[in-house]
Amino acid sequence: MQYYVDLEWLKEHLGEKEIRIVDCRFKLGSPEEGRRQYQEGHIPGAVYFDLEKDLSGSVGEHGGRHPLPELNLLKEKLQDAGIGSETTVIAYDGIEGAFASRFWWLMKYVGHEKVYILNGGFTGWEKKGYPYNQSIPKFEKTSFTISENKEMLASYQDVRDTALNESGNNVLIDSRESKRYKGIEEPIDRIAGHIPTAINKPWMDGLENGAFKPREEQEKRFAELDRNQPIIVYCGSGITATPNYIALKEAGFKNVKLYAGSYSDWVSYKENPVIRENEL
Template identity: 70%
Template sequence: MNALQYHIDSKWLNERLGDKNTRVVDCRFKLGHPDEGRMLYEHSHIPGAVYFDLEKDLSGKVGEHGGRHPLPALSQFKERLQNAGITNESLVVVYDGKEGAFASRMWWLLKYVGHEKVYILNGGIGAWEKSGYPTEDSIPHYQQTNYIIQENKEMLASFEEVKDLALKGTGSAALVDSRESRRYLGIEEPIDRVPGHIPTAINKPWMEGFENGFYKPCDEQKKRFEDLDPNQPIIVYCGSGVTATPNFIALKEAGFKNVRLYAGSYSDWVSYHENPVSKGE
């Protein structure tokens, strides 16, 4: 398989179900209803799939700073991978309802710990079911593995780096806000302390990279980012570091080599009361 391929389709996965080296991960979640994803999983999931919860498995403990969905402790994430029977050599396929953001968060975390073979099921479980492929309700159990973490810190942008960009007005990287436009513009803010965006950021709403639950083709992703310099480093953020990950993947697919995530994102930025916030374009 092409190492630069980020998604696979239902037919491809169905042909590999039951392969001992393939592990499927269900990442369904609903913000505001934290138990819904697991309930959906327990009712029906792709055969052999294990469940990873956004807030319990893919995020760490929330503190004064660090955002609403800080990255999990690597020891915690390592333990979950081991309990799920995932090895460094496993081919991992991740999926969610079809939103793309929760599966992308899992994809990003696996890449961050050095995993090579991880792909997103394009269209999520919705596409799987529409194709007529089987589901089950039994919870699988796998033999515990020994997973070796190889942290890839080049995928992360620090708060200090983002602050330097915001305060200087220019810098070595472009800052991309992945939230919907009304939140970026400061017209509304349903969650965070103050509306607006980090100064100097441009807006590329993450959902514009999808159509009917599927990632748009590579040429359409390139069009989304045609005003950005592919040779310039890009830092993506959102509200809490989850919905920026689809933009991270879309940028990589569009040919951008140096893309990083500001994991704490806007919720971390506004946790510092002295930080400036911009509104409008």
């Protein structure tokens, strides 16, 4: 139970006072879809956290498409949801795993230890025939203390130093699907390709049916990497890299960081080079 809980565990502990459930469902390109799904039905007692309104900050010239949220605003949202510093929090999304992973990463970043992802998500919960409802819960406001774990975060300069071989020995992992990594297609960002020196480990390869694969499978995915070498994960905007962050930790890697701005931040600087398949 280091990173996730299974559906049966949550069913057994449903309604316990010290547990809060967070619905993170979202659909990129259709930002109201997740809230609509929540209103139509959610795990009893779950509160809704919106990827763009609650788990991301304001978009600027740099920083990527989903910059980290302003932490005092996140703190208020957590307190209003009845999440205190000692609360056990279970996050889920539909079946993707990425949106719940973003919430998990943020909670760890602000110093909260008791946070887990529901393996299988709402889709798995529904398939099991477990209960859900439309009731919007209200909780007494709590106190939440933020303690930033800045070692979880890679700066733009960290990435630049690695990509341009100026210093450092970080491994850059691009978590996007192969076609975007290779620059064959780019549906969102300014230019297709990947950050120089990055290797490709698509995030979805670490999950099956909305559940994280076992530790042994994660170890196989990253078998060629040195567990003692520092690793920086990125994706398009800092969302789908978070499942890879978790998978690496599960596989025993100690020094893993997220480049929160990710590829969308990298290409916001027009002088930064990118690599495409025909240039490899």
